[in-house]
Amino acid sequence: MASPVEEKRVPGDLAMWCFILAELAVFGVFFLAYGVARRQAPALFAAGQARLHLAPALFNTLLLIAGSATAAAAVRAFSANRQRAGRWLLAATLGSGCVFVVVKLGEFAERLKAGITLSTDTFWMFYLSLTFFHFLHVLLGMVILAAVWWMARDGRYRPGSLDGVETAAAYWHMVDLVWVVLFALVYVAR
Incomplete structure (x- = not known):
């Protein structure tokens, strides 16, 4: 018999x-x-990239990837009607975002302390604009995750009723994807 x-x-x-x-x-x-x-000013971009610290950016990359994994696991947990596990996994995703924010704020503070601003040069204009724009998306993702976690407390997400948690996970995956590309372009590619 054929499956439906x-x-x-x-x-x-x-x-x-x-x-x-x-x-x-x-x-x-x-x-x-x-x-x-970057193609028009390779030496300028190479000099700016040389001043970036790869370790915190790599740590943040791993944090966001881990957050995407826990967001996906939260969807699976809610779809299996494992409410408590789903809430814990959402909290873990939110936690990865919180640590990302702390690390990134430290990086921004270091740049400002060094006198680096949007007007320093073209590399730093792009670096600050791209990373801050992404940072704002992380914050929005955290707000969405927190709202979904809050609503999950009353058992709102169950098999067949997963739109909110799926929406939050999809947004978080976008935040993660953008960071992976940003990390590769700005921190790694020479």
């Missing part, structure tokens, strides 16, 4: 997917502009 055909659907809220696609387009334009500027 499973209905395919986009997980989460369609409006969030539209927002995610728009944000990816904005970051894509930003990355393209970064690449063009």
Whole structure:
């Protein structure tokens, strides 16, 4: 006997997917502009990159990847009606975001203390703009995760009723994806 055909659907809220696609387009334009500027001034960009610390950025990359893993695990937990595990996994995702924010704030403070601003040069303008724009997305992702965690306390997310948690996870995956590309372009690629 043939198995029933499973209905395919986009997980989460369609409006969030539209927002995610728009944000990816904005970051894509930003990355393209970064690449063009870097090609025009390779020595300037190499000098700026040499002043970046790879270890905190790598740590932040691993944090966001771990956060994406716990966000995906939270969706699976709620879909299996494991409420407590789902809430803990959302809290872990939120925790990864909190640590990311602390590390990034330290990095921003170090740059400001060194007198680096948007007007220092083209590299630092891109570095500060890209990383701060991403930082704002991390903060928004944390707000979304916190709201979903709060709503999960009353058992709102169950099999067949996962839109909120799927939406939060999708947004967090976008934040993670953008950081991985940003990390590769700004911190690693020479």
